[in-house]
Amino acid sequence: MGISQSEGNVIIPTGNARRYLSEYYDMSREYISPYEEDPRDIRAICVDPNGDVLGGNIYETGILEILERYDAGSFS
DSSP states (O other), X not given: XXXXXXXXXXXXXXXXXXXXXXXXXOTTSOOOOTTSOOTTSOOOOOOOTTSEETTEETTTSOHHHHHHHOOGGGGO
């Protein structure tokens, strides 16, 4: 499906990260958060600790079925 596993724990210099961690970033560069996505163009999937993902729950329904049922239009 073209959805790859991410490295996780990505910190983007915004909010408190910008305030407290700015010395570790090149602040002249624009950083793009991998967590802010267009629901019509899925590039990553994050599963909540309770199993919620894309309007489903992996403890109740298999991930492949959740992906097949996913309707990007319902999130716009």
